[in-house]
Amino acid sequence: MKLNWIERLVVNNPLRVMEQKLQIRWMKKVCPVSPEARVLEIGCGRGAGSRLILQEMQPSTIHATDLDFKMIRLARSYLTHNEKDGIFTYVADAAVLPYGDGSFDAIFDFGALHHVPDWRKALMEVARVLKKGGTLYLEELYPTLYQNFITKHLLLHPTQDRFHSEDFRKALTSSGFSFQGSLEWKAVGILGVLTKA
Numbered sequence: 001m002k003l004n005w006i007e008r009l010v011v012n013n014p015l016r017v018m019e020q021k022l023q024i025r026w027m028k029k030v031c032p033v034s035p036e037a038r039v040l041e042i043g044c045g046r047g048a049g050s051r052l053i054l055q056e057m058q059p060s061t062i063h064a065t066d067l068d069f070k071m072i073r074l075a076r077s078y079l080t081h082n083e084k085d086g087i088f089t090y091v092a093d094a095a096v097l098p099y100g101d102g103s104f105d106a107i108f109d110f111g112a113l114h115h116v117p118d119w120r121k122a123l124m125e126v127a128r129v130l131k132k133g134g135t136l137y138l139e140e141l142y143p144t145l146y147q148n149f150i151t152k153h154l155l156l157h158p159t160q161d162r163f164h165s166e167d168f169r170k171a172l173t174s175s176g177f178s179f180q181g182s183l184e185w186k187a188v189g190i191l192g193v194l195t196k197a
């Protein structure tokens with residue numbers, strides 16, 4: 001589900017970039033990406049996360065994808081000419097990824113899965129296009145944060161079948177992932193680094 005204007009303001013600002021930089025540094029400590037890695041980012045928004053992944057982890061290529069063409073257009077103007085040598089931007093639905101099985105060494109999800117109505121299908125797609133032994137890096141939010149009595153009036157999210165900590169962890173395990181590291185605030189969300197068996 002695409003963002004409304006309020007959430008676009010929340011994610012497209014310098015504070016969000018600082019937050020993502022800290023998250024990526026923590027992720028790198030848990031498990032760095034190798035220099036030959038092919039990386040996918042789902043729900044990349046304006047591309048700030050992909051830029052930081054490139055700067056901090058230096059993989060060979062990043063496919064930065066988003067459902068919303070407006071976000072991809074923003075990413076194409078946000079990224080520099082040089083960055084676009086390593087970051088390729090595409091419109092794609094995380095629930096129907098246009099890639100073959102085992103196409104990527106690493107996949108990043110910064111707050112996209114909780115926007116997908118069929119997030120379980122998207123998680124299965126992520127598992128499908130990730131290589132065996134590949135790494136999933138994620139930041140996800142729980143409905144206590146984005147669907148509480150205030151935020152449900154301000155933000156636009158799917159309302160059915162939302163995941164909290166336990167559902168999410170169960171779905172990750174049944175999609176073949178195991179945690180290498182996590183930081184979780186149960187009323188907010190989770191940062192995780194996982195390996196696909």
Ligand SMILES: C[S@@+](CC[C@H](N)C(=O)[O-])C[C@H]1O[C@@H](n2cnc3c(N)ncnc32)[C@H](O)[C@@H]1O
Pocket residue numbers: 001002003007011012016042043044045046048049065066067068071092093094095109110111112115116117
């Ligand atoms: C909360 S924003 C996060 C943007 C960026 N990753 C960040 O952290 O700043 C969620 C993003 O997911 C995208 N999105 C929503 N549903 C999606 C889907 N089914 N497939 C891919 N991207 C989706 C939205 O368009 C939006 O750009």
